[in-house]
Amino acid sequence: MIDVLYFAWVRERIGLPKEQLETSAATVQDLVAELSAREDRYAAAFADLTALRCAVDQELVPFDTSIEGAREVAFFPPMTGG
Amino acid sequence: MIDVLYFAWVRERIGLPKEQLETSAATVQDLVAELSAREDRYAAAFADLTALRCAVDQELVPFDTSIEGAREVAFFPPMTGG
C-alpha cells in the first residue's frame, strides 16, 4: 500500500487530496500510467507531465524514480511560494 | 576666506576640527602644500595623500580639484561607515 497525495490544481482536477493504493508500478512514471488508464480525471491531470512535479517520500524527484518501498508519492504543479 | 574641516585621525593629528583660512591656493593639492609648509602637524597629517580623501563643498573630489569660489574644503581618511 502506498499513499498518493495531490496538491493545488492537481488535487482539484483529480477531486481528492489523498488516497491509498495497491500498486505494482516500479517508478513514478509507471504509477502515472496506471492511474491515467484508470479514469479520465487522472488522464486529464497527468496529460502534460512537463507541467507537473513529483515527490517520493517528501523528496522532489524526477518521474523515472523508483517507488519500490516508498510510503508516499505526491503530484503537484511547480511551486509558487515565497 | 574658506572653511577647512578635518575629520577622524586627520582632525586629531592637526588638533582642530575646523579653521577659517585666507588662501590663494588654486586646487586642493595647492592648499595641502600651503598648509604642510606652515607647520609640522599639517605636514605629518598630509604626508601620505593616498591615505586621505578630500571634499570640496561637501562633494568627494580628487586632490587636483579647483577650490576657486569654494566655501568649504574637508580632509579625512577613507570612510568606514555602515
Add this chain to the structure above:
Amino acid sequence: MDIRVQDVAFDAGQMLNEFTARQDNAGAVVSFTGIVRDVAGGLSSMEIEHYPGMTERALEKIAQDAMARWNLADVLIIHRHGSLEPKDIIMMVATASKHRADAFAAADFLMDFLKSRAPFWKKERTGDSVDWVASKSEDEDALKRW
C-alpha cells in the same frame, strides 16, 4: 536555524528584532519580507496551500545548504499558509553573519530556492475568478546562479 510554517500572521519587525538579539557576534543581518501584492484587477484574497511534512524538510535542507555554503551565524525562515489578504506578509527570511557579503548572498539564495523548491502553491481570488498562480521560468532560471 529557526524554521516556521504557520497559518497565523506574524510581526516581521518583532521577528527581525528577536533574531538579531539572539546573535552573539554577528555584524550583519539581512531580511527579506514577501508581501501579498494587489494585482491589476483587484486581488481580494490569496490562499496558500502547502505539503505538510515535506515543506519543513525542504526548508530545512535549503537553510542547511545556505549554512554550508556561506559563513553564517544563523538563518530564519517563516512562511505562512492558509488565507491571506492584500498587504499581508506571506513570509520572511533572515540571515546573520560577521560580514555583509555572506548575509546578502545567503538571503538571496534562500529566496531563490524557497520559491522553486519548497512545496507552496498560491491561489489568487480576483473579482469572480480564482486562479492558481503560474510559476515563472525566470524563477527556475534563477537557480542556475548558484
Add this chain to the structure above:
Amino acid sequence: MDIRVQDVAFDAGQMLNEFTARQDNAGAVVSFTGIVRDVAGGLSSMEIEHYPGMTERALEKIAQDAMARWNLADVLIIHRHGSLEPKDIIMMVATASKHRADAFAAADFLMDFLKSRAPFWKKERTGDSVDWVASKSEDEDALKRW
C-alpha cells in the same frame, strides 16, 4: 525616500514595520542591519564620527542612484553617529520593490556605496587602546561590481 542621520538609538524592527506599512504595492522588502561586533580582545565601545551636511547629501545621492537604477518603490537609510556599545545597531537600509531581484540588488548596492562614500568614521575602544577602524580594500573593490 527616507534618510535619517541621528545619534539616538532606533528600533530596527519598528522601522522595518513602518517602512513596509508605508508601501502601497510592493511585494518585496529587503533590509540590512549593521551591528557593533565585539572584536577579538574585547570591544568596550565604538565612536562614530560623521560630517554633518555632507553625510545627508552623500546618502541622498546614493539613494537616488539606487532609485534610478532599479525599479524601487522606496528606500530607507538610517545611520547613527556618536557613542555605541557592542550589539548596538549602527545603521539599517531597507528597499521595497514589486519583485525581489530589485530589492536585493538595490540594498546590496546601497551598502557598498554607503560603506565607502558616506562620510562616517568608526573608532574602536578595546581595553586600553583606541583605534580608528581602517578601511578595507575589498570595500573599495566592491564598488566595481556596479
